Amino acid sequence: MDSAAARRPSELGSSRQPSLSTLLGVATFLLTGAAIAVAAALMVASTTMQQATGILGDAIESVRLVHSLQIDLLLDAHQSNRGAGSASGGPISTFHEWEIELRKGLAEAHRYVSSQEESGVLVDAERRVDEYLVGRRAANAGGSSPSSEAPAPAIDSLAFDEAFKALDRLVEINLHQARASQALIERLGRRATAAGVAAVIFFMAGASLVLISARRLVYGPIVAIQEAIGRYGAGDRAARAPLVGPRELGDIARAFNSTAESLERQREAQFAFLGGVAHDLRNPLSALRLSVGFLNDGGPPSEPRVQRTMALVGRQVDRLDRMVGDLLDASQIEACKLDLRVEDRDLRELVQEAVELYRPVSPEHPIELSLPEAPVLVRCDATRIEQVLNNLLSNALKYSPAGGQVDVAIHGDTGRAEIAVRDRGVGIDPADLAHLFEPFRRLKASAGAIPGTGLGLAVAKRIVEAHGGRLLVESEPGAGSVFRVELPRAS
Secondary structure, eight states: OHHHHHHHHHHHHHHHHHOHHHHHHHHHHHHHHHHEEEHHHHHHHHHHHHHHHHHHHHHHHHHOOOOOOHHHHHHHHHHHHHHHHGGGSSSHHHHHHHHHHHHHHHHHHHGGGHHHHHHHHHHHHHHHHHHHHHHHHHHHHHHHTTTTTTOOOOOOOOHHHHHHHHHHHHHHHHHHHHHHHHHHHHHHHHHHHHHHHHHHHHHHHHHHHHHHHHIIIIHHHHHHHHHHHHHHHTTTTTOOOOOOSSHHHHHHHHHHHHHHHHHHHHHHHHHHHHHHHHHHHHHHHHHHHHHHHHHHTTTSSHHHHHHHHHHHHHHHHHHHHHHHHHHHHHHHHHTTTTOOOOEEHHHHHHHHHHHHTTTOOTTOOOEEEEEOOOOOOEEEOOOHHHHHHHHHHHHHHHHHHHTEEEEEEEOSSSSSEEEEEEOOOOOOHHHHHHTTTTOOOOOOOTTTSSSOOSOOOHHHHHHHHHTTTEEEEEEEEEEEEEEEEEEEBBO
């Protein structure tokens, strides 16, 4: 009891330990969450970089177009100042084609507009260039007239300057956008690099933490359990596995400890059984030796004396036979060699024969038998079922006080038949009730006062289970016990 109480806190502490699946789930969730977060951040950075790269490309293309337009304006202004437009026919046709190309370039610039401000500046540049072109057409028309002998008028310098400045503003805006996009790309690149380095460091730290935790929470307890099992196998009967680590390992350690304790109890019970068998064998052997000596002492004994002695010898031989029979049955059951010769039998006949056999054994214990009117057929080995009944009746008589009544009844339904053996004896303590059907188990209250091997109930339970039935017990200390044998009905 003290050892069980001492183990209880550690077992309760182990039951509160998280399970291995929970620890693995948490580690997987954290690492997966971190991976998803890093991947999402990289995807956002990649998308933003693509957008910034597109803006940068548009700005560069827009600057190229605007520079081309400015060069065209400068060339046109240079040619006009040199009087290139005074030639008849060709210059006008050449200017018209140039104007078309210029306007086409302005229209193409709209494809690369990336902001409202740039769109407004481009519209203003178109208006300024249009004003310049209007003046140029007027200058060309005046200079190409057949009646005109004056030189071609120069271009409108103010219109040219305004158009050129408008295109310069467009270039400045595009250059500003290009610089901003380039700075954004560089900043995102640095952040992506930092995120990659942080992710590598995080995953390396996470992997290290998982390995360290696995070593402390899993590997250490496994080694401790292995060492405990090794010590127990080497002969250290007190070796027990520590209840540490995840819940699964705690369950393994608890199962090993329970098995070891059960083996120790069984070992102690076997030693106690051997001592009890030696004691129980010595008593009938001593009685037999005294009886033989009594018969051989002082000449031929009288007939009453011989009858009493032979009755004593018969009882002691029967007692030895039962003890040896229990040992043989237990060995056959453990070796899985229990043979059953089954046949359909009326359970009422078997119970009545067992009761009639035990009524003369203990006349001070009345046996009340209750049988149903209809036959109760079961498919069983009659000899083995009689062995079970003999054991239950023998125990009921042994553990009942003088004058205590024993009730035997049969109950049957469509599927199962039940034999109930009730005594009004000392009852069974709850601490003994859980181990009542274990081999070599004797009740503490009567182990020294009532002879027995502690194998009868264990053998009876295995016999009933071999028939597909159950052996149950209900008991209260001081109020007696009820043993119920449930067997399947014959079809």
